[in-house]
Amino acid sequence: MSHVRIPPVLRASAGGNKVVDIEAATVGEALRALATQYPGLQQQLWGEDGTLNRFVNVYLNDQDIRYLAELETPVTLNDTIVVLPAMAGGAAP
Amino acid sequence: MPKSYADILREVRGQIREVTPTQVAPLVADRGLADPSAPLFVDVRERYEWEEGHIPGAVHVPRGHLEAQVEFAVPDRARPLIVYCAGGWRSALAAKVLGEMGYTDVVNMEGGFQVWKSAGLPWVKPTVLSADQKRRYSRHLLIPEVGLEGQSRLLGSKVLLIGAGGLGSPAALYLAAAGVGTIGIVDFDVVDESNLQRQVVHTTDRIGVKKTESAAASIRALNPDVRVVGHDEMLTEENVERLIADYDVILDGTDTFETRYTLNDAAVGLGKTVIHASVFRFEGQLTVFTPFEGPCYRCLYPTPPPPELAPGCSVAGVLGVVPGIMGLLQANEVLKVLLGIGDTLAGRLLIFDALDGTFRELRLRRDPACPTCGETATAAREAAATPAAVPAVEAAAGVDR
Numbered sequence: 001m002s003h004v005r006i007p008p009v010l011r012a013s014a015g016g017n018k019v020v021d022i023e024a025a026t027v028g029e030a031l032r033a034l035a036t037q038y039p040g041l042q043q044q045l046w047g048e049d050g051t052l053n054r055f056v057n058v059y060l061n062d063q064d065i066r067y068l069a070e071l072e073t074p075v076t077l078n079d080t081i082v083v084l085p086a087m088a089g090g091a092a093p
Numbered sequence: 094m095p096k097s098y099a100d101i102l103r104e105v106r107g108q109i110r111e112v113t114p115t116q117v118a119p120l121v122a123d124r125g126l127a128d129p130s131a132p133l134f135v136d137v138r139e140r141y142e143w144e145e146g147h148i149p150g151a152v153h154v155p156r157g158h159l160e161a162q163v164e165f166a167v168p169d170r171a172r173p174l175i176v177y178c179a180g181g182w183r184s185a186l187a188a189k190v191l192g193e194m195g196y197t198d199v200v201n202m203e204g205g206f207q208v209w210k211s212a213g214l215p216w217v218k219p220t221v222l223s224a225d226q227k228r229r230y231s232r233h234l235l236i237p238e239v240g241l242e243g244q245s246r247l248l249g250s251k252v253l254l255i256g257a258g259g260l261g262s263p264a265a266l267y268l269a270a271a272g273v274g275t276i277g278i279v280d281f282d283v284v285d286e287s288n289l290q291r292q293v294v295h296t297t298d299r300i301g302v303k304k305t306e307s308a309a310a311s312i313r314a315l316n317p318d319v320r321v322v323g324h325d326e327m328l329t330e331e332n333v334e335r336l337i338a339d340y341d342v343i344l345d346g347t348d349t350f351e352t353r354y355t356l357n358d359a360a361v362g363l364g365k366t367v368i369h370a371s372v373f374r375f376e377g378q379l380t381v382f383t384p385f386e387g388p389c390y391r392c393l394y395p396t397p398p399p400p401e402l403a404p405g406c407s408v409a410g411v412l413g414v415v416p417g418i419m420g421l422l423q424a425n426e427v428l429k430v431l432l433g434i435g436d437t438l439a440g441r442l443l444i445f446d447a448l449d450g451t452f453r454e455l456r457l458r459r460d461p462a463c464p465t466c467g468e469t470a471t472a473a474r475e476a477a478a479t480p481a482a483v484p485a486v487e488a489a490a491g492v493d494r
Contacts, residue, residue, distance in 0.1 A: 008373045009409070044402055055398035062455045082455065084442075085402070086350065086394040087371040087378060 002075040004034055005082045013040030027060060028071030030081055056085045102182060109188045110200045114209040117175050121149055121215060132173035137187040142179060146218045156183045159190060166237045170195045177202040220245035230272055238434045244272060250431045251275040253340035255328055255356060257308040259416030260346030260370050262294035264424040269312040269319045271428060277322040279336055280304040291413035328352050333359040342427050343367045350397035357390035361466045368426045370419040372411050375447040377419035380438050381426050385466060387439035392460040415447050
């Protein structure tokens, strides 16, 4: 099982979970399975053309998958996938 | 047999290596402590002599305190040291002691600062702190990496806070306390009761007051050394370059994507470092955008999410201490950049989880195709800057158009 870390902004769409464990061979497979399990995440993660939204960055452990094999990046047992959408959240106003 | 001063000096000079000012002048660095492998000038004169002028980047350890203080000022005994005083005598004795203490690469500068100065070599006069300032900043002055030179640098620095909110509040207070000489604040809002749960630079009796004025009042009460410049306006594409141009470092505490992109693009163009943070409920993120050294905001997120997918604090809420912690981590990065010490978070994203009490670090990279700081964008910016230079050259050459 690899662990997908759900960012705070998306937790409401993921049953309130902080981490979701998923059996998958690649990062893309894991994120598609995640959106299947929690349909509320579909629009947040995936564009209509089936590509990952550009305002969402995905890291395998601490590395951006854009600089690995993107969605084809293989995942192994106990890897952590970090999903990180751009956050507006400053603190003003 | 008793020895005279001349005997001692002769003996010592036979045991140490000596160089002339012109031999070592090329080794002067703007900031000696910043590069741990560069040769370091050690000034062993008295404080009043140091305050009259010294070699740039030198550390000051008076001869009388040499043995007691040098290990703190120069922990690395293998570092090449060039010791000097006014005429080269006290520093000869100092060089011998340093050798005995295990410093392996020590030379004495013959003729000292007098010869250095009369040869027209570079020297600087340190900002002299008042007695009040010495007391106020004494805990900084005790740290070798800050010291008198670093504190003077802070007093001469200008930091711009975009937003005097949850992130800007703690940063403003601690940067003011640290003696950052000029703090600019961009904020067009007024203090609201709901701000006070986290925006600690404001107070209950200033509800309804402009945030720039409220923050300035707190800063002045904390440290009268600090000049506060209030920019009571919204940061826009039209005013961003004017607002940031005069500042050394920008602290981004905004809460809209529009402002973040506007700030990013202008900061890259002007080569300004932006200390970036954002918060959401129990979590915060922090990184440093140093143009062309690390990624910029657009390298990370080329496009913002649609508004419906990006709730802000006013909708989602935030635990008050989270912007407090992240704002102070921003202030820490500001101080490191200003002092030229440590490793900034450029190229690293720090994620703080208040509930777990954990920090996670992710690696960030520059996107070579970035529309703001990528190669194509940089070339286009340079090309756009060139045509303006042509008429100037022509004008200088007397071309009649």
